[in-house]
Amino acid sequence: MNNSQISVKINRLASMMSLLEENPFKIRSFEKAARIVRDHDEDMGVLVDEDRLKDVPGIGPKLAYVIMYFAKAGTVGMEKELEAQLPEGLTDLLDLPGLGMKKVQLLWKKFDITSVEALKLACEADALTAMKGFGPKLQLKLLDAITFQTKHARDFYLDTALSVAQTWIEKLTALQSISRIEPTGTLRRGDKLIQSVELLVLANSSELINELNDKLDCSVSDSHPLIIKDISGMPVHLWVSARESFNAQQLIRTGGEVYAQQLQKKYGTEAEASIQTLTQAGDASLSTEQTLCKSIGIQWIEPELRDVYATFPEDLELVAQGDIKGVFHAHSTWSDGRNSLEEMAEAARIIGYQYLGISEHSQAAYYANGLKPDRVKAQWDLIDQLNDAFTDFHIFKGIEADILSDGSLDYDEELLSGFDFVIASIHSHFQLDPVKQTERIVRAMQSPFTTMLGHPTGRMLMARPGYNPDMPTIIDVAAENDKLIEINTTPKRLDLDWQHLKYAREKGVKISINPDAHSLKGLDSIALGVRMARKGGFTSGEVINAKGVDEMKKYLQTRRAS
Numbered sequence: 001m002n003n004s005q006i007s008v009k010i011n012r013l014a015s016m017m018s019l020l021e022e023n024p025f026k027i028r029s030f031e032k033a034a035r036i037v038r039d040h041d042e043d044m045g046v047l048v049d050e051d052r053l054k055d056v057p058g059i060g061p062k063l064a065y066v067i068m069y070f071a072k073a074g075t076v077g078m079e080k081e082l083e084a085q086l087p088e089g090l091t092d093l094l095d096l097p098g099l100g101m102k103k104v105q106l107l108w109k110k111f112d113i114t115s116v117e118a119l120k121l122a123c124e125a126d127a128l129t130a131m132k133g134f135g136p137k138l139q140l141k142l143l144d145a146i147t148f149q150t151k152h153a154r155d156f157y158l159d160t161a162l163s164v165a166q167t168w169i170e171k172l173t174a175l176q177s178i179s180r181i182e183p184t185g186t187l188r189r190g191d192k193l194i195q196s197v198e199l200l201v202l203a204n205s206s207e208l209i210n211e212l213n214d215k216l217d218c219s220v221s222d223s224h225p226l227i228i229k230d231i232s233g234m235p236v237h238l239w240v241s242a243r244e245s246f247n248a249q250q251l252i253r254t255g256g257e258v259y260a261q262q263l264q265k266k267y268g269t270e271a272e273a274s275i276q277t278l279t280q281a282g283d284a285s286l287s288t289e290q291t292l293c294k295s296i297g298i299q300w301i302e303p304e305l306r307d308v309y310a311t312f313p314e315d316l317e318l319v320a321q322g323d324i325k326g327v328f329h330a331h332s333t334w335s336d337g338r339n340s341l342e343e344m345a346e347a348a349r350i351i352g353y354q355y356l357g358i359s360e361h362s363q364a365a366y367y368a369n370g371l372k373p374d375r376v377k378a379q380w381d382l383i384d385q386l387n388d389a390f391t392d393f394h395i396f397k398g399i400e401a402d403i404l405s406d407g408s409l410d411y412d413e414e415l416l417s418g419f420d421f422v423i424a425s426i427h428s429h430f431q432l433d434p435v436k437q438t439e440r441i442v443r444a445m446q447s448p449f450t451t452m453l454g455h456p457t458g459r460m461l462m463a464r465p466g467y468n469p470d471m472p473t474i475i476d477v478a479a480e481n482d483k484l485i486e487i488n489t490t491p492k493r494l495d496l497d498w499q500h501l502k503y504a505r506e507k508g509v510k511i512s513i514n515p516d517a518h519s520l521k522g523l524d525s526i527a528l529g530v531r532m533a534r535k536g537g538f539t540s541g542e543v544i545n546a547k548g549v550d551e552m553k554k555y556l557q558t559r560r561a562s
């Protein structure tokens with residue numbers, strides 16, 4: 001399990017103890033440990049292996065034991081003991097908006113509602129409105145949230161899928177029965193949510209089953225695909241293939257709606273069988289997916305493109321991780337980040353970036369320690385000092401300015417004109433109707449001070465749908481006003497989605513791949529955003545932070561309104 005998964009698990013232990021009204025000090029120490037694990041820069045699994053868990057401040061021997069079990073086995077005895085004392089599914093209720101510990105206890109003890117399913121039935125029967133402490137508004141909100149959650153019941157975040165895939169590819173590579181492994185499916189296409197890790201393996205099936213059971217303790221049975229359950233709960237599917245049909249399998253199993261349609265058109269519903277027959281003829285010219293595509297008369301394109309495109313200009317090369325020269329959108333302890341500005345800059349420099357665009361929260365975001373004008377100026381002074389000392393790095397002065405309810409930007413014009421760049425973001429009034437919300441964003445995009453739009457739709461994957469603005473209109477306005485749009489690479493956001501990126505690219509809108517980092521570790525999520533950008537067909541020339549530092553200075557200088 002990775003750190004964020006372990007953190008979720010520890011928080012769940014704390015919740016179960018709260019429901020059982022155990023010692024509040026103990027509960028708080030677990031909640032604190034969950035935060036420490038979430039924010040820690042090194043993987044807990046590595047710390048366990050190297051016996052360094054005890055060096056982490058705030059983690060005592062008991063919690064170290066819990067973390068070790070979660071990291072290595074995905075569960076711990078204490079989890080089972082707590083679960084045994086509570087109705088199954090009760091803790092799931094805590095994930096619903098508007099339901100805190102008190103309300104969940106009330107539902108459980110007074111109304112005998114102990115699962116999401118039971119709560120859904122109660123809402124549908126209009127039973128919650130009669131209960132004290134609840135009401136029609138909360139009932140409606142809960143029903144919406146339950147419907148949304150049910151839709152995502154089998155989904156996992158892309159970063160989880162990537163780490164599960166990496167773990168299993170490493171383990172499987174060590175097996176003798178496997179001579180080749182390739183990812184396929186949504187993982188290879190780099191989508192934002194993944195239901196299962198699909199791996200194509202070149203192997204002898206019965207030998208593989210034996211090795212999986214004997215060496216890796218997987219308890220798999222003979223099925224197609226072979227199904228392994230990762231400790232995170234994510235299924236890993238192994239599609240066993242013979243050498244002759246490997247490339248055909250890779251092509252078919254990678255899929256992608258638009259790309260697969262052309263195969264369907266050519267071969268009808270028998271596409272899979274027809275391509276298999278072709279490859280089984282053993283023609284050496286079909287030895288890669290590329291040559292196979294050529295022989296069946298379709299253009300080979302990058303897997304990420306296959307949801308959206310059937311063909312793509314051959315001379316265009318999609319942006320890659322190595323093209324990213326610097327990052328915008330990072331928070332430090334000046335607002336709600338967990339590391340100092342100096343630490344964030346140093347971490348970005350060590351990754352190999354040439355610059356960091358720091359962007360704290362603005363004053364309207366008081367809950368996130370947003371900066372009042374005097375603190376903005378104090379930060380500028382510090383940035384000037386740091387920049388004077390750097391020889392190979394630069395910090396750009398930025399801000400994540402709240403878009404106020406009328407679409408104006410937080411701060412007056414004089415202060416706004418002092419920033420190198422301004423990210424305009426919505427952090428309040430999520431409930432405005434979509435037309436008003438769109439007008440509000442459009443107004444912010446038209447401000448001469450706005451450089452780019454932050455997390456454009458506000459969606460949180462698997463948690464909330466966002467504020468539903470009319471994205472095509474906003475993209476048009478971005479194009480007309482020469483503004484950038486961000487791909488926020490936080491695993492839970494990945495906003496703007498590839499579904500809108502194709503249109504943005506067609507309109508000539510450039511994007512900025514932004515980590516919205518609140519810690520050193522947050523800088524790593526850029527890789528996920530690069531995948532989104534690739535899905536939208538973006539080349540490095542169309543991604544603003546693929547520019548080197550000198551070019552970036554000029555770019556921002558010419559755009560600065562005064």
Ligand SMILES: [Zn+2]
Nearest residue numbers: 400425454455
């Ligand atoms: Zn934000």
Ligand SMILES: [Zn+2]
Nearest residue numbers: 329331400516
């Ligand atoms: Zn932010």
